[in-house]
Amino acid sequence: MRKTLIAVLFASTLPAIAMAMPDAGQRHHGGKHAPFEQLDLTKEQKSEMRNLMGEQMKSRREITQRYLDKLPESERKAMQDELKSSKENTHKQMRELLKPEQQKKFDELHEKMEAKRAERAEFEQWKAERDQKS
Template identity: 85%
Template structure:
């Protein structure tokens, strides 16, 4: 069980680590997107986004399936540790920036938080709607 927990924890942090790479070459929003050099057509880009989105969804579902098998105390401890790690990284990144960059970073972060909250609200609405049907 402990090996499974460690494997799930490691697997769930890989996307965040890849996106936090300093050169931005592993992020999916940066100038150096992994497939940018392939000169993809619009159709290929659309299909690539769909495939990557599906892969991310599958990754979350698989991770959640294994997390659900953990005792509640371990799940809570993991969530707390992940939250603290994320907050620490956020602070470290912010500390690297100049004051004007910090302001922009804070604005971007607020927008991202709002977008996530909106998405969570939509997902909750969708789940409630699906239960009624």
């Protein structure tokens, strides 16, 4: 239960954070039950798989964004509101499953993730502004 909860928390963070984690002893997706773990990959193969998966996520994000940019502002706003509401609802449901001491740790982890998201958004905004000036 605890591993599943942690996996769900980290899955909701930016893919770049997950990809930046070191390999040594880390089990990102459920240990030996993860499909790639059962393949007994070499370090090089794991690295290449991680790179390919990262590129796929980036590509999907870019394709999705291209189509979202075509939506009217009101529909984009409605979609963002619905996604936010869904995320908050899931967060609330997950928190309710926990014991009080787990809830405290869950809240701490959530605050850290939100701070990282805000920092990343600020960086992306700075980068976009810098690129426009160039």
